[in-house]
Amino acid sequence: MKDIQAVKGAAHQNLKHDSAVKQVQGRADYTDDIAEPIGTLHAYLGVSNVTHGKILSMDLSRVRQAPGVVTVLTAEDVPGVNDVSPTGRHDEPVFPTEKVEFHGQPMFAVIADTRDAARRAAELADVDYEVLPHVLDPVGAEKAGMPLVTDPLKLERGDVEAGFAAATHRISGQMTVGGQDHMYLEGHIAFAIPGEDDDVIVHCSTQHPSEAQHMVAHVLGVPNNAVVVNVRRMGGGFGGKESQMNLFCAVAALGAKKLNRPVKIRPDRDQDMTATGKRHDFVIDYDLGFDEDGRIQVVDSKFAARCGYSSDLSGPVTDRALFHADNAYYYPNVRLTSRPQKTNTVSNTAFRGFGGPQGAVAAERMIEEIAFALGKDPLEIRKANFYGDETDGRNVTPYHQTVEDNVIGRIVDELEDSADYQARRKAILEHNAKGGVIRRGIALTPVKFGISFTATWFNQAGALVHVYNDGSIHLNHGGTEMGQGLNTKIAQVVAEAFQVDFDRIKITKTTTEKVPNTSATAASSGADLNGLAALDAVEQIKARLVAFAVESRGVTEDAVEFRPNHLRIGDETIAFDTFIKEAYMARVQLSAAGFYKTPKIHWDRASGTGRPFYYYAYGASCSEVAIDTLTGEYRIERTDILHDVGRSLNPILDKGQVEGAFVQGMGWLTTEELWWDDAGRLRTHAPSTYKIPLASDRPRVFNVDLADWSENREMTIKRSKAVGEPPFVLGVSVLEALSMAVASVNDYRTCPRLEAPATPERVLMAVERLRTQG
Incomplete structure (x- = not known):
């Protein structure tokens, strides 16, 4: 009998990133690499050139008449709710209607035959403002009475006044800590393809596919099940693609559904940096x-x-x-x-x-x-x-x-x-x-x-694992890959659980079609949540395989053992793919959806x-x-x-x-x-x-x-x-x-x-x- 070798690439081993070679060779696909169907159009944002002001009038006739322009999207083109606020405060319009509140705020979107045509046309808007006073820093905002929330958090323990009274030394001071731009290699991008009825598929670079799905549905006025969001990988995220992608997904989807043609939006670096948020200073x-x-x-x-x-x-x-x-x-x-x-x-x-x-x-x-x-x-x-x-x-x-x-x-x-x-x-x-x-x-x-x-409800995750009848394995989970190696780690977990080589695992794009209601890949929780969800799915499949082995071989459960690329069933050793084929022929379910929620936490x-x-x-x-x-x-x-x-x-x-x-x-x-x-x-x-x-x-x-x-x-x-x-x-x-x-x-x-x-x-x-x- 052939010697059984150790499993290659299981958990706790140094294994190269699954996309590393493709990334170095330029073969790793990102959203901008997706082949564009015939008729694809391109969007670009028209933005405010004042920092704070009432919109008195906005004449877009020159924009609409510019070469290559197909249409211009404004707030009037939003069939659902004109808002992409991730917290439900309804204070972040897709396009403003009454006033602009920062320099570079998106006001409309141009849809044109080419990205260059859309970009040039976006500069032609004639907007008349009543300029209002603006505040740029937190100290000035506090003096002006501009709190963002009415219920700021306070953490308190012990007796502060008594503590100061008893302290030998006392020092007070003030420190300014600056913000930070995400500066990812891949900027924001969304590519929407319309389907029949209310359907639309959005390919994008987001850390939170479910939120993008919900925001697009919200803006279009359709149920969540009409929107599919796909993410193969991102060229960096760092948190900047947790909520900031909502606007771009919404604009692409609005254009695609209005015109019934694919629409892609990819701002240049300057607009990306001026129109999207940073680290808080x-x-x-x-x-x-x-x-x-x-x-x-x-x-x-x-x-x-x-x-x-x-x-x-x-x-x-x-x-x-x-x-x-x-x-x-x-x-x-x-x-x-x-x-x-x-x-x-x-x-x-x-x-x-x-x-x-x-x-x-x-x-x-x-x-x-x-x-x-x-x-x-x-x-x-x-x-x-x-x-x-x-x-x-x-x-x-x-x-x-x-x-x-x-x-x-x-x-x-x-x-x-x-x-x-x-x-x-x-x-x-x-x-x-x-x-x-x-x-x-x-x-x-x-x-x-x-x-x-x-936010306790985000501490949950789902995963989907298929074992095909040739013994190959398909892994899908709710986390997103932004270069950190999440897919590699979770595939290692699956490989170790099944006791098969890493190469047997096919890691597929994150999509709301397979795993619903996902949490953002954020808070350092990607591997914790999605790894245990994937493991839950694997354990369900393994339990069915063990039950089949017990039934078909007449052995007890403890006589069944998953070994490297094989199973030991009593005195018999059988190759993993051979046994999987047997299980399939015996109509054993070889697919499972896993789920995990973090225990103990409360707030x-x-x-x-x-x-x-x-x-x-x-x-x-x-x-x-x-x-x-x-x-x-x-x-x-x-x-x-x-x-x-x-x-x-x-x-x-x-x-x-x-x-x-x-x-x-x-x-x-x-x-x-x-x-x-x-x-x-x-x-x-x-x-x-x-x-x-x-x-x-x-x-x-x-x-x-x-x-x-x-x-x-x-x-x-x-x-x-x-x-x-x-x-x-x-x-x-x-x-x-x-x-x-x-x-x-x-x-x-x-x-x-x-x-x-x-x-x-x-x-x-x-x-x-x-x-x-x-």
Whole structure:
């Protein structure tokens, strides 16, 4: 008998991304690669050229008469509801009817024979406005009385007033944390193909196919079952394609159904950046009390956010900022208040971390303040404030969830040792003490990140698994592939469960036709939710196969075992595909729909209490920088990372996620500056004016390790942990290291209070400010 080899590509193995070779060779299909049927038309948006104003008149006659134009879509062409708000607040029209609320707001769409013709025609509109005052920043919005919501979240525990009364030291300050553009390789795109009756198929680049389906149906005035949304893969998402794709899907579908012809819309990069939302920027006020050892006794902090003109996802984003305002630290007495503000800017949206990184940055600023005030190493202050356990009672969050899986102490201790932090910090202090133009800094920062959607109903997933009669397997699930390797991981789970090789699994596009009511691939939950849904489907099929084996061979259930590409049934060993053929001939059902919902979680927003997170992911990074005190320019000399992903489903993919998240987080805090002029125009709207990190910006030495001893205490898929968002916060170590380098110019007597992003200009200004203070 042929030897039975081990299963290739099962869970916990290093397996290359299933699309990697195709992507490198240019053979991976994206929405823009779909062959266009004869008669395909192209759409482009016409946008506002004022920041805030009443629409007095809009003459589109020149647009309609332009060469190649077939039709122009306005609010009058919406047969259903003129709204694509993801939260149901009805404050985000497809096309405005009375006023525009940010510069670049879509007002109409041109449908033409070619994209170029549509783009040129969109510039010909004659619009008359009554210009109104505008507000661009959260502080100005707060002064103008423009809160976005009337029920901002407050998290409170302990007695804040008593805490301040008892505190030995007290510091207050304010920090500005900038926003960030998603800057994906593939921008927004939607391609709608009309069908009979109410039907329409929409191919698009979205993280949330079901929401796009619901929004298109909502706008068209048809039931959800008339709309099919397909997503094969995305060229990056990062949260920007969770809700922002709604508009483009709606416009393409409107045009397709009106004209009964396929319609594609793909804005250029400039319009993509001006018309779609960003990471929320925050202005954070903090007031804290602490003792002589640097232990925090009380925190009172307020988080004002620039949300843009509509609600979008700003409510939950600003909520999550509060959930992570503790980062890895215990606050005995705490009050955290959210203050989301409406502004005349594009509506900000989800971005990797979903507000969590902004909260964590505030926590690290407070640690830094304490360290400078007491003249201590910030790492010493961090360790003094880490969450504890049930033995010391220092394990309850501001939202009253008990931290049960705390490993941050071990993570930090191991990284401190492997990165040789203490010796390097000593050498840096000695280097800076000599003076000179080049100053150095080092910082080791932690992350504790909660995993689950705080909107509890999103913590569910479905999957569909078919085993065909030749033994090949078809896998479909509700998650979307945006380059993170989700499909590869879930196929590994299926392969291991069936004990077959990975190559036997066919991973197909995400489509609302196969798995309904999906949740967004967001909140780092893609593998957790969809992996367990797929496993549920596999276990159903396996149970039927075992029952068939028992019936056909006259053995007991424990005599049936799935082995690599075979089954052992009593004394018989039979190839998997041979047995599948037998089962098919015996009319055994070889298909199953799986389902999973996250257990244990609950959240009462009104009281600010509950268990919003199933578990926490932990990590730490140590970064060393060098700055030029004459120019403010800097470089990252070295970064060491130790990150906790539980028992990794695919270590090499997880390492890639950690590396990418760190670099993206580093970019957010250093070079990626969004800038609006006084007229409300976004000036950083292209790669020429908006600087993401380049290959040359990465750390010169970059060491990334996974905590291979970790295993999730909760029953997640294969005891793994989420990896998409938590390592983004590791970039904070760069900001903190820059702060140390800047502080050296006045012998570390003053906290530099660097704003983020800490561009070279801001670093130089901080250096000059501290030199002036002496």
